[in-house]
Amino acid sequence: xxxxxxxxxxxxxxxxxxxxxxxxxxxxxxxxxxxxxxxxxxxxxxxxxxxxxxxxxxxxxxxxxxxxxxxxxxxxxxxxxxxxxxxxxxxxxxxxxxxxxxxxxxxxxxxxxxxxxxxxxxxxxxxxxxxxxxxxxxxxxxxxxxxxxxxxxxxxxxxxxxxxxxxxxxxxxxxxxxxxxxxxxxxxxxxxxxxxxxxxxxxxxxxxxxxxxxxxxxxxxxxxxxxxxxxxxxxxxxxxxxxxxxxxxxxxxxxxxxxxxxxxxxxxxxxxxxxxxxxxxxxxxxxxxxxxxxxx
Amino acid sequence: xxxxxxxxxxxxxxxxxxxxxxxxxxxxxxxxxxxxxxxxxxxxxxxxxxxxxxxxxxxxxxxxxxxxxxxxxxxxxxxxxxxxxxxxxxxxxxxxxxxxxxxxxxxxxxxxxxxxxxxxxxxxxxxxxxxxxxxxxxxxxxxxxxxxxxxxxxxxxxxxxxxxxxxxxxxxxxxxxxxxxxxxxxxxxxxxxxxxxxxxxxxxxxxxxxxxxxxxxxxxxxxxxxxxxxxxxxxxxxxxxxxxxxxxxxxxxxxxxxxxxxxxxxxxxxxxxxxxxxxxxxxxxxxxxxxxxxxxxxxxxxxxxxxxxxxxxxxxxxxxxxxxxxxxxxxxxxxxxxxxxxxxxxxxxxxxxxxxxxxxxxxxxxxxxxxxxxxxxxxxxxxxxxxxxxxxxxxxxxxxxxxxxxxxxxxxxxxxxxxxxxxxxxxxxxxxxxxxxxxxxxxxxxxxxxxxxxxxxxxxxxxxxxxxxxxxxxxxxxxxxxxxxxxxxxxxxxxxxxxxxxxxxxxxxxx
Numbered sequence: 001x002x003x004x005x006x007x008x009x010x011x012x013x014x015x016x017x018x019x020x021x022x023x024x025x026x027x028x029x030x031x032x033x034x035x036x037x038x039x040x041x042x043x044x045x046x047x048x049x050x051x052x053x054x055x056x057x058x059x060x061x062x063x064x065x066x067x068x069x070x071x072x073x074x075x076x077x078x079x080x081x082x083x084x085x086x087x088x089x090x091x092x093x094x095x096x097x098x099x100x101x102x103x104x105x106x107x108x109x110x111x112x113x114x115x116x117x118x119x120x121x122x123x124x125x126x127x128x129x130x131x132x133x134x135x136x137x138x139x140x141x142x143x144x145x146x147x148x149x150x151x152x153x154x155x156x157x158x159x160x161x162x163x164x165x166x167x168x169x170x171x172x173x174x175x176x177x178x179x180x181x182x183x184x185x186x187x188x189x190x191x192x193x194x195x196x197x198x199x200x201x202x203x204x205x206x207x208x209x210x211x212x213x214x215x216x217x218x219x220x221x222x223x224x225x226x227x228x229x230x231x232x233x234x235x236x237x238x239x240x241x242x243x244x245x246x247x248x249x250x251x252x253x254x255x256x257x258x259x260x261x262x263x264x265x266x267x268x269x270x271x272x273x274x275x276x277x278x279x280x281x282x283x284x285x286x287x288x289x290x291x292x293x294x295x296x
Numbered sequence: 297x298x299x300x301x302x303x304x305x306x307x308x309x310x311x312x313x314x315x316x317x318x319x320x321x322x323x324x325x326x327x328x329x330x331x332x333x334x335x336x337x338x339x340x341x342x343x344x345x346x347x348x349x350x351x352x353x354x355x356x357x358x359x360x361x362x363x364x365x366x367x368x369x370x371x372x373x374x375x376x377x378x379x380x381x382x383x384x385x386x387x388x389x390x391x392x393x394x395x396x397x398x399x400x401x402x403x404x405x406x407x408x409x410x411x412x413x414x415x416x417x418x419x420x421x422x423x424x425x426x427x428x429x430x431x432x433x434x435x436x437x438x439x440x441x442x443x444x445x446x447x448x449x450x451x452x453x454x455x456x457x458x459x460x461x462x463x464x465x466x467x468x469x470x471x472x473x474x475x476x477x478x479x480x481x482x483x484x485x486x487x488x489x490x491x492x493x494x495x496x497x498x499x500x501x502x503x504x505x506x507x508x509x510x511x512x513x514x515x516x517x518x519x520x521x522x523x524x525x526x527x528x529x530x531x532x533x534x535x536x537x538x539x540x541x542x543x544x545x546x547x548x549x550x551x552x553x554x555x556x557x558x559x560x561x562x563x564x565x566x567x568x569x570x571x572x573x574x575x576x577x578x579x580x581x582x583x584x585x586x587x588x589x590x591x592x593x594x595x596x597x598x599x600x601x602x603x604x605x606x607x608x609x610x611x612x613x614x615x616x617x618x619x620x621x622x623x624x625x626x627x628x629x630x631x632x633x634x635x636x637x638x639x640x641x642x643x644x645x646x647x648x649x650x651x652x653x654x655x656x657x658x659x660x661x662x663x664x665x666x667x668x669x670x671x672x673x674x675x676x677x678x679x680x681x682x683x684x685x686x687x688x689x690x691x692x693x694x695x696x697x698x699x700x701x702x703x704x705x706x707x708x709x710x711x712x713x714x715x716x717x718x719x720x721x722x723x724x725x726x727x728x729x730x731x732x733x734x735x736x737x738x739x740x741x742x743x744x745x746x747x748x749x750x751x752x753x754x755x756x757x758x759x760x761x762x763x764x765x766x767x768x769x770x771x772x773x774x775x776x777x778x779x780x781x782x783x784x785x786x787x788x789x790x791x792x793x794x795x796x797x798x799x800x801x802x803x804x805x806x807x
Contacts, residue, residue, distance in 0.1 A: 009599060016594055023591075024609055027667065030624050031612070033635045037627075102370040109366030121371065123794075128379050130790030134730045134757060135779050136381030138388055138764045138772050143381065146338040150329050168377035170370050199362070228617050230731040235765060246619040250735060253626050260627050271620040278615040279608065282675075 038264035058265035078259055079251060080241065081266045088227050088245040088270075091159055095166035096223040100215055103170040107177035108203045112189060122175075129171035134231040140165060141235050157238040165236070166226050173218045180214045181207060220281040227274055245270050319356040323349045337400045344380060348372060382783065389776030390547050397530045397543040397773075404544040408514060408532065412502040418489060419500035424471045424478075425462035431474070433483060434462055435499060440485060447477025456485045472496055516540075552777035561747025566759075566778070568743065573755040576661065577726040581719055583666045588673025593703065595674075596681050614671035622735040625664045652741050654752035661753055665732055669722070676718060680711040714800050720793040724786055733758040738766075748774070756782050 039054040060067035061077040068074050109115065110122060133140070141156070148155015155161060184207070192202040230246045237243055249270070252263035326349035333342035355361045355368045391397075399407065420437040430444035433454070441459035445452050471478075475496065483491040483499065494500040506514045512525040514532055523532040523540055530546040531539040556562050591610060595603055613621060628635050629650040640646045650660045684707050692702040733739060739751025739758050748771070749762055756778065764775035 013599060016597060016600055020591075020594065020606055024606075027613060028609065030621070030628055031616075033628055034624050037635075102373060106367045106370035109363060113363040113366060115363045115367065121367070125371075125374060126794065127787075127790060128374060128382075130724060130793070131378065131382050131783060131786060132725075132728045132757075133378060133381070134728055135760070135782055135786075136378070136385045137761065138775055138779070139381035139384035140377070141765075142384070142388070142772075143341060146333060146336065146341050149336050149338075150332045164373075165377050168373040171374060174370065199366075203366075224617075228619060228731075230619055230734060231761065234734070246617070246731075249619060249623055253623055260630075260633065263623065263627065267620045267624060271616050274617050275612075275615045279611075282611060282615065 034264045034267060037261055038268055040261055043259045043261045058261045059269075061262050062265040062269045078257075078262055079248060079266075081245075081248070081270060083241060084243055084245045084248040085270050087159070087242065091163055091166070091244060092223045092226040095163045095226045096219050098163065098167045099170050099173060099222040100219050102167060103173035103218060104177055104208070104211060104215060105203070106170065107174045107181055108207055110174065111178045111181035112202075112207075113199055125171045125174065133165065133168070137231060137235045140232070144236060156236060157242055158236075159242065162233060162236050162244075165232055166222075166229070169222070169225065173222065176218060177211065177214055180211060184210060217281070220277065224274065224278060316357060319352060323353045323357075326352065337402065340384075344376060348376070385776050386780045386783065387776070388772055389552055389774075389778075389780045390549060391545050391773050391776070392530055392543070392548045392551070393545050393772040393776070394774070395770045396541060397545050399542060399544050401525070401530075401544040404532075404542055405508065405511075405514075407542060408506045408540070409504065409508060411505040412492075413505060413518075414494045415501045415503060418491065419494060419498045421497050422499045423465040424474060425465050431466075431477075432462065433478075433481070433499070434465065435491075436461065438485075442483050445477070445481055447474050447481065449476045449480055452481045454481065454483055456483050456491075458486070548773070552774050555774065556777060556781075559747055561745070562774075565743050565746045565748075565750035568752075569750060569754050569756055569759050572658065572753070573727060573757075576658075576665075576755055577723050577729075579662055580665045580669055580726045580729075581722050583662065584669035584722070585673045585715075585719060587666060587670040588675075589677045591670070591674045592677035592681055595678065610674060611671040613667050614675075618668055619731065619735060621668060622664065622732060625660075625667075626736055629660055651737065654741055657737055657741065657753045661732065661736060664736060665726065665729070668732070669726075672722075676715065677711065680714055681707070683714075684710045713803060717793050717797040717800055720789060720796060724789045724793065727755070727786065727789070728757040728782070729755065730757045730761060734761065738762070 036050060038058050039056070041053050041055050041057070057067045057069070057075060061075065062081050064077050064080060064082050066074050066076055110118060115121075144154065144156050144158075144161045147161070148158075152158065153160050154164075188206055189202055192206050197205070227244075228246060229244075230250075233244045234247045237247060240248070249263070249267065251257075252259045252266065326345050330342045330345035330349060333339075333345060351368065351372065355364050420435055423434045423436065424447075425432045425434050425441070427444050429446075431447050432444055433442040435441075435456070439458055439461075440456040441462065442456050443454040445454050466474075475493070478493045481493065485491060489501050491499045492502040494502055503517055505518065506516055506523070509515055509522075514523040515521070516523060516534075521534050523534055525531075526533045527546055528548070529539065529543065530548075531541070531543040533539055556566060594600065595607060595610075600606075629637075631637060631647065631649055631651060634650075637647050637650075640648065648656050650656050688706050688710075689702055692706050693699075697705070733753065733755055737751070737753045739749075739754035739762060741752050743750045743752055749766075750759055751762075754762070760775045760778045760782070763771050763778070
């Protein structure tokens, strides 16, 4: 390791790069295929991997525009992809903001305010969070079915109901932010207290500005979780115009109506922005992931 | 209002009363909702709302609970949308809640009593004659006119008497607008027959199919058979045991669990699904961890160039939304026009049946899930590898150990303990990785000869999901029972994780 012969080193380098390149070719193959298909004619054509007669038909449809083929037939978009995307982004932003607000306030209290039974509550939250909501779907369905009788705004097929469920996904984030607050020097609180600040003011003017970086991480994580959720949305949302992207996309690859080409264009269109956000945020995510999880 | 009064009586500072007023308003709204749910025969959900209302009133109304205000919203959200549904699901596992036993008992009785058979001989058209605020019903064929009726939806009875046709009759459209009032009205003809609204245009003598004798007994009018409510099955039954649908929800004790344990058509597939779930979750974690660690080690190698580029490209599978990647794989693996089979056929003349052959379907699921999961492991491994002191490795190299030997004796033992809780969490996550199965195979291909729908690639969670939401007979009760079994398993895994994390934290602390 310390002393290596140059020839061995060269062989090792070639092996390492060769392995990585081969692996990348395998891993990235699906992405290349999807790009190629989005320009290929038709939805089933078993053609070559490189589109021979490239067409923008699928892209027109993905953007919700009618496409006129050369022979004059007009193709209408099969599904409202942009509307679904808007639904997903809307729900994602609202839910992520709510999750952030709830978890940052709770984390501050768990870190700094003396409350009876705090330790037990933290352990309890941690254990509860291990039970995935996807297993309680039957109960969630029954709950919102009943709530819908009180107000349709809270019932099945309402975005508000979905957001409420997502708001409960805060435990992991509470732990992450609490870990961050725990590392803040207690001299800061003391100083604020001496200046006559109430706990709320200490939180608002001292801790909140300090927590901006970790809050950004939590916001992105929560947003991505909400956008990615399939099971909960598939149970609570019914009508086509209310679907989120994750639930709607599945309609493309139905056994009876298989729209491979249309799906490819829609997938790139909707997946690209989320991927870019993730790649920008991932630097900060890694530290949040490993630190927040292990800090007890 | 009470909140406002309190604020003035107590002579508190003016800054408090907007908060108290808001608390009062929210509490009142929740109380109204709770009362409404109670009226809708959902006392349990009403109770939850009532508890929430009380909690808000106490925590935000009194200054004594200042600290609790910070955590109340979060804890309430977790309790209502995670803890309560979990408990409620378990309770459903002890009931016969399904598409056959969907309603509450009072609703079931209502549904049965509202069923009636129209006697075609007495059916005749009607018209409505307005009289001040009241209405009379005019039956032109028999020349009968009723006494005035309010037609406001309450139950009314009016006698019919022979009369001349009224001067003014309502238009059909206006008469239809009164249909809820007409539906609740009964008319008694001079010969004693009772006529009811039998549709939009006619009145007729309607023979109710069932008659309520006492809260637990119905008489079927067609054959006079007595039906008794069976509190154990949730059906009205004849003496011979014939069930009259619909049924209502009752608790059935351990019946669902007995079915799971004794019915070969359920137990067989359950066992095979459980084995596959463990294999799937365990296999995913092992392969993703191995692959991620290998890549992390290569990327950490000091002589490697273009690290940043490799890193970004390698985490792409993690960055793309999973639902999109999974659906992309669904297309690529397609037997008839998937790109993978296209290539395999061109190269080797093979056309594997990825979706109909059970083994291949399972292999496909593992490939897709490892593809989705290795970047996370790689990112974590890169973090942990950096924490391994370089001196240890140098010392091992000086002693003449090969780099492979160094890795397995020095590096791996150091990164494994902090990794363990994350690996267990990954196992628990994949144990319930509903999204992957639902989007990729929906559990297909099906296991032949089962009593309930079960697939070769179903994991316990997707099996439950299909049982509850995806079939003609929604078996919520059975799904709840299976969920309880999953909860026990997940609970054990979670507890193990909890202990592992505590240990990892304790190990870190002294440093």
